[in-house]
Amino acid sequence: MTLDFGVIADNWRFLLVQGLLGIGAFGGGTLALAVPTIVLAFLLGIGIALGRLSAQPWLYYPASLYVQVIRGVPLVMVVFWFWFFIPIAVGVPLPQYWVALAAFVVFEAAYLGEIIRAGIQSVPRGQVEAAQATGLRYTTTMRHVVLPQAVRNMLPSLVTQFIILVKDTSLASIIGYMDLTKAAQTVNQREIRPFELYLFIAVVYWLLTYGMSLGSRALERRTSTGVTGRVATVASS
Amino acid sequence: MPRPFLALAYQFQWSVLWTSPYLGWLLQGVLTTLTLALLGWLLAAALGAVFGAVRTAPSRVLRSLGATYVEFFRNVPLLVWMFLWYFGVPQVLPSPVQDWLNRHNGEFVAAVAALGVYHGARIAEVVRAGIQSIPATQLEAALSTGLTVSQAYRLVLVPIALRLIVPPLTNESLNLLKNSSLALTISVAETTFMTRQIESYTARGFEALTAGTLIYLGLCLGVSAAMARVERRVAIPGLIVRGGGVAH
Numbered sequence: 001m002t003l004d005f006g007v008i009a010d011n012w013r014f015l016l017v018q019g020l021l022g023i024g025a026f027g028g029g030t031l032a033l034a035v036p037t038i039v040l041a042f043l044l045g046i047g048i049a050l051g052r053l054s055a056q057p058w059l060y061y062p063a064s065l066y067v068q069v070i071r072g073v074p075l076v077m078v079v080f081w082f083w084f085f086i087p088i089a090v091g092v093p094l095p096q097y098w099v100a101l102a103a104f105v106v107f108e109a110a111y112l113g114e115i116i117r118a119g120i121q122s123v124p125r126g127q128v129e130a131a132q133a134t135g136l137r138y139t140t141t142m143r144h145v146v147l148p149q150a151v152r153n154m155l156p157s158l159v160t161q162f163i164i165l166v167k168d169t170s171l172a173s174i175i176g177y178m179d180l181t182k183a184a185q186t187v188n189q190r191e192i193r194p195f196e197l198y199l200f201i202a203v204v205y206w207l208l209t210y211g212m213s214l215g216s217r218a219l220e221r222r223t224s225t226g227v228t229g230r231v232a233t234v235a236s237s
Numbered sequence: 238m239p240r241p242f243l244a245l246a247y248q249f250q251w252s253v254l255w256t257s258p259y260l261g262w263l264l265q266g267v268l269t270t271l272t273l274a275l276l277g278w279l280l281a282a283a284l285g286a287v288f289g290a291v292r293t294a295p296s297r298v299l300r301s302l303g304a305t306y307v308e309f310f311r312n313v314p315l316l317v318w319m320f321l322w323y324f325g326v327p328q329v330l331p332s333p334v335q336d337w338l339n340r341h342n343g344e345f346v347a348a349v350a351a352l353g354v355y356h357g358a359r360i361a362e363v364v365r366a367g368i369q370s371i372p373a374t375q376l377e378a379a380l381s382t383g384l385t386v387s388q389a390y391r392l393v394l395v396p397i398a399l400r401l402i403v404p405p406l407t408n409e410s411l412n413l414l415k416n417s418s419l420a421l422t423i424s425v426a427e428t429t430f431m432t433r434q435i436e437s438y439t440a441r442g443f444e445a446l447t448a449g450t451l452i453y454l455g456l457c458l459g460v461s462a463a464m465a466r467v468e469r470r471v472a473i474p475g476l477i478v479r480g481g482g483v484a485h
Contacts, residue, residue, distance in 0.1 A: 003329065072457040073450050074418035076429055081450075084442040088247055167314035174316075174422060181316060194324035202313040202321060209312040 007193040008200050015197075019183025020204065028178025033100055034166045040101070041108035041165070048113030049120060050142070063113070070110035075171055079103040083175050100172035108165050115161055119154030120146055152223050159216035163209045170205075180204060253441045254448050266431030267452055273348055273427055274417045278410060280353025281360050286399070288357065289364025290390050303361065310358035316419055318355050323347035323423040348420035356413045363405045367398035400471045407464035411457055418453075428452050 008015075014024070022029015051063025070078070082103040087093040123146050131141040151158070173182035184201045188194050253259055284306075292303035310318075323344055327335045338346060371394060379389035399406075421430035432449035436442045 069454065072415075072454040074415040074429065074453060076418045076421065077432075077446070077450055077453060080429070080433065081446055084436070084446060163312070167312075170314035170316040171419075181314070181320070185320075188324070193328075194320065195326065195328045198317055198321040198325045202317050205314055205317060206309060206312045210308060213312075 003196060004193065005196050007187070007191045007196050011187045011191070011197075012200075014187065015180065015183050015201065016204070018178065019180040019201075020208075022178075026178040027095075027097065028182070030166070030169055030179040030181075033097065033104070033172055033177070033179060034169045037101060037104045037108065037169065038162055038165060040105045041112055044105060044109035045112030045116050046147075048109055049116035052113065052117050053120060067110045067113055070107055071114075075103075075107050075168055076174065078107045079171055079175060082106075096172065096175050096177040099175060100169070100177050104165070104168065104172075108161070108168070111161055111164075112158070115154050115157045116150065118157070119150035122153045123149045155220055155223065156216065159212060159219075163212050166209055166212070167205065247443060249443065250439075250441055251444050253435065253439045254444055259435050259439065262431045262435060263428070263448060263452070266426060266428040267456075269345075269425065270414075270417055270427040270452075270456070273345065273352070273420060273425065274414045276349045277352030277356065277417060278413055280349060281356035281413060284353060284357025285360025285364050286395060287361075289361040289398075290368060290395055292361065292365045293368045293394075294390075295386065303365075307358045307361050310354055311362070313355075315351060315355045315416055316422060318351040319348060319419055319423050322351045326350075344420070344423045344425050347423060348417070348425045352413060352417060352420075356409060356416070359412070360406065360409055363402050363409055364395075364398055366405070367402035368394055370401060371397055397473070400473050403464065403468040403471060407461065407468070410464065411460055414456060414460060415453065 018024035018026055018028065020030050022032035048063050048066060051059040052067065054060050054063070079100065082099050086099055086102070127145055127149065128141060131145040136145070169179060170181040172179050173185065176182065178186070180201050184197045188197050191197070254263070288303045288306050291299045292307065294300055294303070326347070327338055327343065330338075375393060375397070376389055379393040380386070384392065417427060418429040420427050421433065424430065426434075428449055432445045435445040435448075439445070
């Protein structure tokens with residue numbers, strides 16, 4: 001069977017505008033799901049990380065259990081849990097968007113939490129002691145001293161996880177959310193050109209994630225030049 | 238009438254999990270998951286070892302070949318690879334091969350290929366990091382004993398790297414095991430697929446999902462424990478800091 005990339009020329013607008021951006025009759029959109037997931041999962045991840053570092057057993061054990069359980073289960077399973085559970089808990093079925101968003105935030109927060117925990121632990125103990133010595137409270141110390149430094153240290157792993165997250169959003173298509181993958185499936189039902197269509201979205205995903213990794217490398221170069229001197233001085237003193 | 242709260246609205250019936258045929262479905266699902274993950278892992282490990290080594294090779298052409306493979310295959314969602322291998326690739330194969338695939342579990346072959354090639358790219362990065370952590374003098378010493386470059390890689394560098402990378406490799410193997418669940422989208426009857434099937438036959442979603450979740454947790458714990466033993470067995474004395482920061 002010969003290849004015919006005319007199918008891309010005919011449908012690229014639907015695939016990109018509807019599937020990638022989420023503008024159109026179906027709602028949906030890979031980016032419309034990925035961006036809020038990144039923000040919310042990062043915030044929840046900070047909470048998980050602080051719980052994992054807490055000296056209070058009632059914070060430490062639940063946070064640790066959360067991380068261990070989620071990391072031992074496939075994402076599809078978490079998506080199906082929410083797909084099944086939300087209608088029972090809320091009483092009405094929610095649109096796929098909210099189910100997918102909830103599942104992804106809960107899943108990715110476990111991974112982000114571990115990255116953030118490692119980042120916080122990489123900040124020298126002396127920094128916290130110095131902050132407390134100047135009279136800062138726990139929250140102020142975290143917000144103005146520890147987290148800004150921790151974020152710099154964990155930036156590479158963090159961006160890697162964000163890239164994984166963007167790829168993971170393709171799983172929302174399983175419950176019928178109109179993302180890039182679902183858009184390709186929808187077009188394919190009419191055109192029966194799976195090779196061309198799936199190869200095209202593979203390239204789109206690739207451009208998106210590869211662009212993110214290039215951006216993160218540039219960001220790392222920018223932030224690291226300002227910081228290495230300082231951390232080295234602190235560590236050696 | 239006020240709606241009953243959560244569990245009250247739901248009648249539990251755990252016995253479906255050990256009634257025929259549902260118990261058999263679950264066991265079949267686990268068996269398929271294990272076979273799929275094992276075959277996918279073998280393919281991924283082979284691809285990962287070759288391309289990871291190639292990425293550190295002295296030849297610029299070989300290095301960029303390795304980089305192209307890694308960057309393309311790991312930056313596209315596994316789900317898209319599943320669809321491409323299952324729906325797309327047969328379209329460009331000669332029809333005798335298509336017929337053969339249709340008669341021989343084409344979806345299983347596609348799932349193994351997708352898992353192997355995707356995780357191969359990720360394992361290649363682990364292998365590359367392992368090789369690069371070996372001091373350059375090891376390569377020089379190997380070459381000075383008269384080995385060719387490919388012999389030095391095959392007999393010295395890669396074996397040492399494989400022993401160094403057990404912790405991150407464990408992590409990646411667990412990812413592969415969990416990701417094998419995506420094969421349900423191309424109707425491979427693995428654990429998640431069977432979980433869903435039990436849910437739709439019995440309407441016992443809570444019980445079915447609990448069973449699936451516990452199965453994956455158990456498998457992951459089992460693999461972790463087995464790999465921890467392997468790690469102790471193959472550790473190079475003096476080279477690995479136990480519990481160190483290799484895996485993030």
